[in-house]
Amino acid sequence: MLKRILLFTLAAGMALHSQAQKTLIQCGTLIDGMSDSPRSQVTVTIENDLIVAVENGYKTGDKNDKVIDLKAYTVMPGFIDMHVHMESEASRAGYVKRFTQNEADKAFESTVYAKKTLMAGFTTVRDCGGSGVNISLRNAINAGTVDGPRIYTAGKGISITGGHGDPTNGLPFDKMGDPGPKEGVANSPEEGRKAVRQRYKDGSDFIKITATGGVLSVAKDGSGPSFTQDEISAIVNTATDMQMHVAAHAHGVEGMQRAIKGGVTTIEHGTYMDKETMDLMKQYGTWYIPTIIAGVSAAENAEIPGFYPAIVAEKARTIGPLIQGTFAEAYKSGVKIGFGTDAGVFPHGKNAREFELMVGGGMKPMEAIKAATSTNAGILQNEKLGAVQTGGYADIVAVKGDPLKDIKVLQDVKFVMKAGAVYRSE
Numbered sequence: 001m002l003k004r005i006l007l008f009t010l011a012a013g014m015a016l017h018s019q020a021q022k023t024l025i026q027c028g029t030l031i032d033g034m035s036d037s038p039r040s041q042v043t044v045t046i047e048n049d050l051i052v053a054v055e056n057g058y059k060t061g062d063k064n065d066k067v068i069d070l071k072a073y074t075v076m077p078g079f080i081d082m083h084v085h086m087e088s089e090a091s092r093a094g095y096v097k098r099f100t101q102n103e104a105d106k107a108f109e110s111t112v113y114a115k116k117t118l119m120a121g122f123t124t125v126r127d128c129g130g131s132g133v134n135i136s137l138r139n140a141i142n143a144g145t146v147d148g149p150r151i152y153t154a155g156k157g158i159s160i161t162g163g164h165g166d167p168t169n170g171l172p173f174d175k176m177g178d179p180g181p182k183e184g185v186a187n188s189p190e191e192g193r194k195a196v197r198q199r200y201k202d203g204s205d206f207i208k209i210t211a212t213g214g215v216l217s218v219a220k221d222g223s224g225p226s227f228t229q230d231e232i233s234a235i236v237n238t239a240t241d242m243q244m245h246v247a248a249h250a251h252g253v254e255g256m257q258r259a260i261k262g263g264v265t266t267i268e269h270g271t272y273m274d275k276e277t278m279d280l281m282k283q284y285g286t287w288y289i290p291t292i293i294a295g296v297s298a299a300e301n302a303e304i305p306g307f308y309p310a311i312v313a314e315k316a317r318t319i320g321p322l323i324q325g326t327f328a329e330a331y332k333s334g335v336k337i338g339f340g341t342d343a344g345v346f347p348h349g350k351n352a353r354e355f356e357l358m359v360g361g362g363m364k365p366m367e368a369i370k371a372a373t374s375t376n377a378g379i380l381q382n383e384k385l386g387a388v389q390t391g392g393y394a395d396i397v398a399v400k401g402d403p404l405k406d407i408k409v410l411q412d413v414k415f416v417m418k419a420g421a422v423y424r425s426e
Helices: 002-018 103-119 133-142 187-201 231-242 253-262 275-284 293-301 309-334 353-362 365-380 407-411
Strands: 023-030 039-047 050-056 066-077 080-084 121-125 150-153 208-210 246-250 266-269 287-289 396-399 413-418 421-425
Touching: 039 066, 050 253, 066 365, 066 413, 080 365, 103 121, 103 413, 103 421, 121 133, 121 365, 121 413, 133 150, 187 231, 208 231, 231 246, 231 253, 246 253, 253 266, 253 275, 275 309, 293 309, 293 353, 309 353, 353 365, 353 407, 365 407
Parallel strands: 023 066, 080 121, 121 150, 208 246, 246 266, 266 287
Antiparallel strands: 023 039, 039 050, 066 396, 396 413, 413 421
16 A cells, blocks of 8 residues: 555656646847857757747747747856956945945845946956855855845955955054955965965865956055965865865056965956966966956046045056056967846946947957856856856846847846846846
């Protein structure tokens, strides 16, 4: 009798599974993130959070299946932004908030920024450093508590004393203290190793270092090298042991070259990159994440009286406008380029403006789209991301119009699906 009950239960379960609802998306035009040419009249079939079929023609499925009609749209993989800061957003009050906000305040604000990012079509992001709230935000999104993109986070970035990322820059002397590896400040190979291990303990997915000075930190130097070669090598080797890659913020040539030779995976910003550095990047296989929009936005904000402290505004005016030109030269030279924006330097949800700036710098629209999809998925080493293909995550976005003719249409996403769930639909 027990055997019969078990067989009946198993058979019923199999029947239910075979009748499980699938979602079919009928795509007028499909840019799959991998191919160099779009396809017309394609159906993408989704089960749970995965794509199970990509077929020519418009399919309707079984009577229990759900059909989403996007025949009048261009459908693409969800976009991946390799450089965001989900905890903050530039504003006149930004520097004052360092003294007035609690971590809980940052956490609540970050949920708003996360949703804006997702609704703009960015279903995956790499958070390049914050207070550590970004780790909790990632966890809340993964748990379904908060709507937002899939997050890879660095937790706290790693800097040197007084460098871009030292959390006490600009504070009164009596409040500066002496932050160390736990707070993200390292001044030797040993401290670098400890800082990486602390990030691993905190739950970070990768490591972010500031290999040079920066624009928005309250410090005079925006481009000089920070870490020594030995310090960078120690950080990268330790991160590799922990199965984490390293992203390096860098504006100046010497800091970039040390980071490249030290084995970092990506160079962020790269403002003063010269031909020697580009050749070095090609030699080492280092990826370039330009963040053109960050430079443009910082330069724009510097012209607003009181938006930045004077020491920051001067750097923003000088460094900000240069990134698009550097991008154009790097692209022509054959440097490997991913897509990243530095969202937080400008308002979250405006990330897609980077596409327009990349195309303005000489990149073809399809190349820019692939940079934000399959290219970035490759950098993250996740084959389920960045492509509309069988076995991939059901991360799908759609726009009206043809982005290959007018890249600006990507700034007006009409449909967003992440992991098979629809978050935005016209």
